[in-house]
Amino acid sequence: MGALFDKLNNDVRFVEGINGCINCGTCTAICPAAEVYDYEPRSIVNMVQTRDDSIIEGLLKSDTIWYCGECMSCKTRCPRNNAPGLVVQALRGLSIEKGYFIESEKGRQQLSLKRMLGNSILETGYCVHFDHTELSMFPELGPVWQWVRDNREKVLAKVGANYKGDGPGAMRNIAKENLDELEKIFEVTGGIDWFDKIENNSAQKAEEMNLDIGEKTSKSSTYFRHVYTYNTPNKHNRK
Amino acid sequence: MKKEGKKKIWSEYQKEIADDKFYFVRSCIRQTFFPGSDTAYLKILRDVLGKDVYEDPNHTTCTGIAYHTEVVPFSTIQTVVARNFALMRENGYENYTPSCVTSFGIYSEILDTWHHFPEEKQRTRDYLRKATGREFEEPANLVHTSDVIYKFRNEIAAKAKYRLVNKETGEPLKVVDHIGCHYSKMFPSKGVGGAEYPQVLAGLVETFGGEVIDYPERRHCCGFGFRQYFVQANRGYSISASKKKFASMEPYKPDLIITNCPGCNYFMDRWQYALEEMEGKTYGANGEGIPVLSYEEVAGIVLGFDPWKMGLQMHQTDIEPLLKKIGVEYNPDDKYKGPNGEDLGLPKGLKFIKD
Numbered sequence: 001m002g003a004l005f006d007k008l009n010n011d012v013r014f015v016e017g018i019n020g021c022i023n024c025g026t027c028t029a030i031c032p033a034a035e036v037y038d039y040e041p042r043s044i045v046n047m048v049q050t051r052d053d054s055i056i057e058g059l060l061k062s063d064t065i066w067y068c069g070e071c072m073s074c075k076t077r078c079p080r081n082n083a084p085g086l087v088v089q090a091l092r093g094l095s096i097e098k099g100y101f102i103e104s105e106k107g108r109q110q111l112s113l114k115r116m117l118g119n120s121i122l123e124t125g126y127c128v129h130f131d132h133t134e135l136s137m138f139p140e141l142g143p144v145w146q147w148v149r150d151n152r153e154k155v156l157a158k159v160g161a162n163y164k165g166d167g168p169g170a171m172r173n174i175a176k177e178n179l180d181e182l183e184k185i186f187e188v189t190g191g192i193d194w195f196d197k198i199e200n201n202s203a204q205k206a207e208e209m210n211l212d213i214g215e216k217t218s219k220s221s222t223y224f225r226h227v228y229t230y231n232t233p234n235k236h237n238r239k
Numbered sequence: 240m241k242k243e244g245k246k247k248i249w250s251e252y253q254k255e256i257a258d259d260k261f262y263f264v265r266s267c268i269r270q271t272f273f274p275g276s277d278t279a280y281l282k283i284l285r286d287v288l289g290k291d292v293y294e295d296p297n298h299t300t301c302t303g304i305a306y307h308t309e310v311v312p313f314s315t316i317q318t319v320v321a322r323n324f325a326l327m328r329e330n331g332y333e334n335y336t337p338s339c340v341t342s343f344g345i346y347s348e349i350l351d352t353w354h355h356f357p358e359e360k361q362r363t364r365d366y367l368r369k370a371t372g373r374e375f376e377e378p379a380n381l382v383h384t385s386d387v388i389y390k391f392r393n394e395i396a397a398k399a400k401y402r403l404v405n406k407e408t409g410e411p412l413k414v415v416d417h418i419g420c421h422y423s424k425m426f427p428s429k430g431v432g433g434a435e436y437p438q439v440l441a442g443l444v445e446t447f448g449g450e451v452i453d454y455p456e457r458r459h460c461c462g463f464g465f466r467q468y469f470v471q472a473n474r475g476y477s478i479s480a481s482k483k484k485f486a487s488m489e490p491y492k493p494d495l496i497i498t499n500c501p502g503c504n505y506f507m508d509r510w511q512y513a514l515e516e517m518e519g520k521t522y523g524a525n526g527e528g529i530p531v532l533s534y535e536e537v538a539g540i541v542l543g544f545d546p547w548k549m550g551l552q553m554h555q556t557d558i559e560p561l562l563k564k565i566g567v568e569y570n571p572d573d574k575y576k577g578p579n580g581e582d583l584g585l586p587k588g589l590k591f592i593k594d
Contacts, residue, residue, distance in 0.1 A: 016352075068464075070465055130271050158576075170277050194310075230472055
């Protein structure tokens with residue numbers, strides 16, 4: 001057994017997710033990702049079961065582990081009670097821990113996710129916040145959403161929300177003492193180190209790619225825009 | 240099979256749902272995109288059913304979306320969840336009711352982890368104490384808010400003003416139920432009816448007089464996929480999954496899609512709009528979309544709530560065709576007005592609205 005396999009075994013999700021795969025392929029048949037990407041959850045479990053560190057390192061540096069949508073449909077159907085989705089979560093965690101995520105196009109997307117979702121948690125108390133739902137980032141929100149945004153105070157008041165207000169309610173302001181507690185939890189549990197790892201490794205890759213990573217809150221830097229929008233043609237699609 | 244045998248099997252797919260004194264926590268997506276549905280839920284529970292529902296302004300996200308995009312590590316989400324549990328007990332409640340299906344899956348996963356790996360629970364206790372000085376206990380009862388509406392479906396139906404029946408024909412409306420993956424695919428025993436025969440929405444629809452459609456892709460994911468939506472480069476994954484479902488349900492001519500997950504509601508609603516823009520294709524009757532509503536929005540409609548105070552005008556796919564089929568008395572002119580009747584103009588470029 002190699003060091004990487006040992007690391008995976010320290011993740012309880014990995015322990016829960018793999019109980020001896022029989023290669024039946026049920027997970028692949030049910031997988032929404034396998035319909036659109038060049039992807040088979042069965043192969044991932046197969047590769048991990050080799051316990052071969054060179055194979056596992058290849059996975060950690062590949063696009064493959066980032067194709068899963070974590071819907072966990074695989075867990076329901078597996079006749080051996082495996083959960084390839086949990087195995088993928090453990091692999092992704094290790095890929096970030098080792099800094100390997102920047103070696104793949106889909107892994108590099110991590111910077112955009114950290115800046116959109118991670119920053120929002122510490123700033124607003126929620127992963128998603130009304131103020132961050134610009135149509136330029138999410139055009140499928142459509143014209144009704146633009147109308148809501150243009151008339152936010154009135155529309156949100158009409159439907160009973162408490163937009164940026166004190167006390168309970170939808171979209172309420174989260175008091176500073178609560179945000180401070182969240183940030184402290186992130187510090188104590190390694191969440192802040194996780195953010196830094198994503199930022200620092202991405203900065204190194206941006207330099208290699210001759211792109212600007214911008215401030216840690218930037219969603220307009222050339223590196224952010226690249227990882228957020230770009231696919232190498234015909235690289236990821238199911239063949 | 241004898242009826243007794245069927246009953247025995249079915250009993251294994253039931254779960255305990257508390258009767259009162261609920262600690263309510265918000266969803267990132269529902270409170271942002273469908274805030275009126277939260278309003279409807281609280282009105283149904285408090286005003287119609289007379290239940291005690293407490294919302295603590297100090298609770299926060301569970302960080303589930305960030306966890307499922309690998310932005311937040313497992314140790315961090317466990318501790319944020321433990322903080323929310325601590326707040327519940329500090330306020331004197333023990334029945335935890337998240338509005339979000341991703342959250343419900345997160346809470347279920349973490350409770351299961353703590354059961355199998357007590358050292359994770361102990362480490363979480365230590366982290367929470369160090370970070371906040373708080374102590375936590377697990378909830379006595381953890382259910383999704385759709386479970387609560389399901390539990391009280393007969394009481395709601397008894398007070399209903401309308402039924403899910405076509406006013407013109409007298410026929411039951413045909414309804415597609417879409418269950419969020421993380422409601423019962425991870426832990427089937429945690430969902431009413433399990434993963435194979437979830438009843439949490441179907442039971443509601445039938446109680447309100449509608450007919451549930453069984454179609455080939457009924458259990459397929461809506462396509463959220465977390466990073467597969469949030470990163471623009473990946474959205475082909477997301478819209479493809481929804482399109483597969485729309486194409487599969489289209490021959491059955493559904494009048495309504497009902498969901499229990501805020502994310503699913505968002506995608507089934509918005510991807511219909513995007514597919515119309517991209518391909519000129521609509522999946523409802525007469526070139527319209529198929530209205531997509533949550534369980535509490537449907538309950539609110541049958542109870543006769545004002546659709547615009549429930550925020551149904553915030554859906555991109557127009558829901559008025561459904562209101563007309565049911566025969567709901569409502570004021571169409573108030574749809575795009577402010578809280579005091581102010582004219583806010585119309586959304587520009589609407590296609591699902593017929594002249």
